[in-house]
Amino acid sequence: MKKRAKLKDIADALNISIATVSRALNDKYDINASTKKEVLRVAEELNYRPNPIAVSLRKNSYNVIGVVLPSIDHYFFSTVLKGVMNKAHKSNYLVIVGESNHDPDKEKSILEQFLNHGVTGVIISPTMGKPAEHFSKFRNKRIPLVLVDRPLVDDVDSFVRYDDPNGAFLAVEHLIDQGYKSIACIKGNDNCVISNARYSGYAKALGQNNLTENPKHVKTCINLDSKKDGYLLGKQLLLAKDKPDAIFTVTDEVAAGVYAAAKELKVDIPGELGLVGYSNSKVSIHLSPQLSTVEQPGVEMGEEAFDFLQQIMLGSTEILKKTFDARLIVRGSSTRHATINNMTIV
Amino acid sequence: MKKRAKLKDIADALNISIATVSRALNDKYDINASTKKEVLRVAEELNYRPNPIAVSLRKNSYNVIGVVLPSIDHYFFSTVLKGVMNKAHKSNYLVIVGESNHDPDKEKSILEQFLNHGVTGVIISPTMGKPAEHFSKFRNKRIPLVLVDRPLVDDVDSFVRYDDPNGAFLAVEHLIDQGYKSIACIKGNDNCVISNARYSGYAKALGQNNLTENPKHVKTCINLDSKKDGYLLGKQLLLAKDKPDAIFTVTDEVAAGVYAAAKELKVDIPGELGLVGYSNSKVSIHLSPQLSTVEQPGVEMGEEAFDFLQQIMLGSTEILKKTFDARLIVRGSSTRHATINNMTIV
DNA sequence: AAAATTTACTGAAACGTTTACGGTAATTTT
DNA sequence: AAAATTACCGTAAACGTTTCAGTAAATTTT
Incomplete structure (x- = not known):
């Protein structure tokens, strides 16, 4: 493998100084047209391209952020990334991406890799709700940081999040409005903050409407991306003797599983069973009837996150916070009454 | 905004040389325990963290590739990225990501940004099938490059692709096996290489089975990610007087639209209409009956792409090529006969 | 106690750039 | 033709770090 050409190689080839070469390449003042031409020729010949590290060091500018x-192949997160990249590209920032796969250890190693590399800022959607020790370490180093979707509990980091509890609240109130009386919930693991937040909204909606929560109607789903798990739990709920007439699931994928269970057991949606999911993922419009769900504006959240990060990188010391309002998308899976405006897509 | 501390600041504070400070921080030989302690104390005090740019320059290590x-929020591409990142992370490479949004100009600007930054290699899934001029420029600079999914026509770049024509061929042969006699196709724009490749497989399958292609049964869909477009074209096909008894669509999303059309027109799937899509996207298992489709192993393709890239970065001058074999996933949407092994998921 | 070794440090070069500054030759002005 | 200007180029410092080679003092060995 040939060594990468540097300024000196061009300079030596033409018997001129590297300063002249640099000026020629950068189209600066004080350069003769013919030598410039020569320099460009040799540069092309040697396949020269500037060493960005050296340039960064000299110019003291490094525009790379980490996400x-x-x-990464989860729809919501990919839209967040899309939003971040939209804005970053416009501001001439490069974005390097890491995938933690819900593993705190891997998250930590990615963060350290990013730090070592010297990113000027980081946007992260943490795996866990609890502030891990690698976060405090991170903060000590004062690297601009913005959390997305899963703000940690202590009040030190800027964040962009979504009003998860209220989204769930709206979903369940809507079911109640539609006349459903016995509303179950399929939630996630207890250490999943997202699930907990949504479950709290569910509980609140029941409470405010004088409905008592039936412990048998609250199921825990290990893998919230698994249609199969949703199917199994949905079947459990629908086969119970005090079966619910509506189910709120904390993800659309789980709701898709419930569809399968309902179909197998010949339970009509929305007639015998109302259903609302969460996230407005692509699946929701492909189900039949289409699934009511809670919208999560990933792209906008990503864009806002980058804006926050940029403010911090430019020197702001404030803790920036934004909570996106919850918005319910009502579709066929939860509408027994025609009076509801049904926002079907097709 | 305070200036960031550097080695010299620590050195000055303790009246020692920066060399000593550096050794102390890096836990090297030739350092007294007490001075080391002092250095660490002051470093903490000043919030010192090494300038990674300077370190990179000095150590001459830069492990960044561009994708x-x-x-980015398209499922298949996000899985490709996942595969690339899996492998890259293991080899201690950082990956920066750009999204062209199917716009050649943006693709070009991203590529130039990457080049300027000095990535050591690039993996790209080009927007167009035709070799754009910014690609040749790219090649002249001899930056390691691997194409994914859409190899350009001239034989100069390494690539990882999928046997698209054969996937389509298998899909259509399967429909014929199932006894469908009049098989339509919903394809994409003529300048979409992917669509063309799949369409060619469709045509070949018809030809080999002595079925004549009916021009009225070949529809062009502008947006291959649009369920709505699929719905509209599906309706056209199903309302024609010589309506087909099966449809092959070049994406699953379009097939989902056809489901909607069939449901509206009360056409039974798979009884009156056989259906096979393409890509095995998440949608396919949420449709009812589940959609037969052609698998595209995005993660594996991404992993292979990184392996190729690494080989090239390590000095290989060969043009590396890999075509993943097509694999049909048979599900309910195309099985009229029970003899077929039906790989349903739920 | 002289010699040899070890310990703990410093100075300086190097990584590849950019750029302020100074200098020389050519050109223009007077 | 001398003076002033211009055009062009080279020298060297600087960015922040690592590390080699050298050195003085402290310690051990003889």
Whole structure:
């Protein structure tokens, strides 16, 4: 493998100084047209391209941010990334991406890799709700940091999040409005903050409407991206003797599983069973009837996150916070009454 | 905004040389325990962290590759990225990502940004099938390059692709096996290489089975990610007087639209209409009956692409090529006969 | 106690650039 | 033709770090 050409190689080839070469390449003052031409020729010949590290060091500018997400092929996160990249590209920032796969250890190693590399800022959607020790370490170093979707509990980091509890609240109130009386919930693991937040909204909606929570109607789903798990739990709920007439699931994928269970058991949606999911993922419009769900504006959240990060990188010391308002998308899976405006897509 | 501390600041504070400070921080030989302690104390005090740019320059190590994809929130591409990142992370490479949004100009600007930054290699899934001029420029600079999914026509770049024509061929042969006699196709724009490749497989399958292609049964869909477009074209096909009894669509999303059309027109799938899509996207298992489709192993393709890139970065001058074999996933949407092994998921 | 070794440090070069500054030759002005 | 200007180029410092080679003092060995 040939060594990469540097300024000196061009300079030596033409018997001129590297300063002249540099000026020629950078189209600066004080350069003769013919030598410039020569320099460009030799540069092309030697396949020269500037060493960005050296340039960065000299110019003292490095425009790279890091984004770490639990899962890159998860629709919501990929839209967040899209939003970040939209804005970053416009501001001439490069974004390096890491995927933690919901593993705190991997998250930590990615963060350290990013730090070592010298990113000027980081946007992260943490795997866990609890502030891990590698976060405090991070903060000590004062690297601009913005959390997305899963703000940690202590009040030190800027964040962009979504009003998860209220989204769930709206979903369940809507089911109640539609006349459903016995509303179950399929939630996630207890250490999943997202699930907990949504579950709290569910509980609140029941409470405010004088409905008592039935412990048998609250199921825990290990893998919230698994249709199969949703199917199994949905079946459990629908086969119970005090079966619910509506189910709120904390993800659309789980709701898709419930569809399968309902179909197998010949339970009509929305007639015998109302259903609302969460995230407005692509699946929701492909189900039949289409699934009511809670919208999560990933792209906008990503864009806002980058804006925050940029403010911090430019020197702001404030803790920037934004909570996106919850918005319910009502579709066929939860509408027994025609009076509701049904926002079907097709 | 305070200036960032550097080695000299620590050195000055303790009246020692920066060399000593550096050794103390890096836990090297030739350092007294007490001075080391002092150095660490002051470093902490001043919030020192090494300038990674300077370190990179000095140590001459830069492990960054670029990945540019047409659309980051498209499931297939996000899995490709996942595969690339899996491998890259293991080899201690950082990956920066760019999204071209199917726009050649943006693709070009991203590529130039990457080049300027000095990535050591690039994996790209080009927007167009034709070799754009910014590609040749790219090649002249001899930056390691691997194409994914859409190899350009001239035989100069390494690539990882999928046997698209054969995937389509298998899909259509399967429909014929199932006894469908009049098989339509919903394809994409003529300048979409992917669509063309799949369409060619469709045509070949018809030809080999002595079925004549009916021009009225070949529809062009502008947006291959649009369920709505699929719905409209599906309706056209199903309302024609010589309506087909099966449809092969070049994406699953379009097939989902056809489901909607069939449901509206009360056409039974798979009884009256056989259906096979393409890509095995998440949608396919949420449709009812589940959609037969052609698998595209994005993660594996991404992993292979990184392996290729690494080989090239390590000095290989060969043009590396790999075509993944097509694999049909048979599900309910195309099985009229029970003899077929039906790989349903739920 | 002289010699040899070890310990703990410093100075300086190097990584590849950019750029302020100074200098020389050519050109223009007077 | 001398003076002033211009055009062009080279020298060297600087960015922040690592590390080699050298050195003085402290310690051990003889």
